[in-house]
Amino acid sequence: MDLLTLSFFGVFQATLGSKPLENFRSAKVQGLLIYLSLTPRRIHARDVLATLFWPDEPETAAKLNLRQSLFRLRTVLGDGDSDNDRRLLVTRTTVQFNPASHYSLDVADFSAALAEGALETAVSLYRGELLTGFSCDSLPFDDWLRQTREQYHRQALEALNQLTAGSLSQANFHAARQFAQQQLVLEPWREEAHRQLMQALASLGERTAALAQYETCRATLAEELGVDPS
Numbered sequence: 001m002d003l004l005t006l007s008f009f010g011v012f013q014a015t016l017g018s019k020p021l022e023n024f025r026s027a028k029v030q031g032l033l034i035y036l037s038l039t040p041r042r043i044h045a046r047d048v049l050a051t052l053f054w055p056d057e058p059e060t061a062a063k064l065n066l067r068q069s070l071f072r073l074r075t076v077l078g079d080g081d082s083d084n085d086r087r088l089l090v091t092r093t094t095v096q097f098n099p100a101s102h103y104s105l106d107v108a109d110f111s112a113a114l115a116e117g118a119l120e121t122a123v124s125l126y127r128g129e130l131l132t133g134f135s136c137d138s139l140p141f142d143d144w145l146r147q148t149r150e151q152y153h154r155q156a157l158e159a160l161n162q163l164t165a166g167s168l169s170q171a172n173f174h175a176a177r178q179f180a181q182q183q184l185v186l187e188p189w190r191e192e193a194h195r196q197l198m199q200a201l202a203s204l205g206e207r208t209a210a211l212a213q214y215e216t217c218r219a220t221l222a223e224e225l226g227v228d229p230s
Helices: 027-038 046-053 059-077 106-115 119-125 139-169 173-186 191-203 207-224
Strands: 004-007 013-016 088-090 094-097 103-105
Touching: 004 106, 027 046, 027 059, 027 094, 027 103, 027 139, 046 059, 046 094, 046 139, 059 088, 103 106, 106 119, 106 139, 119 139, 139 173, 139 191, 173 191, 191 207
Parallel strands: 004 103
Antiparallel strands: 004 013, 088 094
8 A cells, every 4th residue: 555645734735655646626525534634543423524514515415425525535545445455444324534554644743743742853843834724615624624723733832832941941042042933933923932032042142133032022012912022
């Protein structure tokens, strides 16, 4: 079985072996792959999936759309007839992404790195917001995606915060500057990151840059939140 490589941080990317996966034909089919692969340990009821992706359709039409989309997705993934050759485990009533299949997913690698305390590895995998700009014209799915995106965003920020604080405590001010700047790319109004960056710059002897960073902080907080720095 060829390696299925999925990258969801930033824009959607998927390859099978060395070939990009294309011809999904609809964002709903892509959405199914996203939802199922991000929840590989869960067995999903087909009724629930049909409602999630086609909430405004009658039940019969939603189930038909799901059946056709699953067929299309299995075709794109090159699923075979045996469970060993399948990325999707499909029954008459359930669907599951096969967690034992030959695949890699940057989001799963990110979560594993966080669990192991490998924070630098985790933040290196976080190359952007989860599935930037993706939508499949379903409010329930988009709500789920927005909540999931925010979850990983918070986790990445917290990891960067810990790396910044740790670098400052170890007097590794160059690393602290880098990690603080990465926080501000994700959230320009994050006052704690501005403060950490100012501390790193001052400790490096870059007093003018530290003062300029304060002015950047002040202007950003005023524009984005209408408040002054604490």
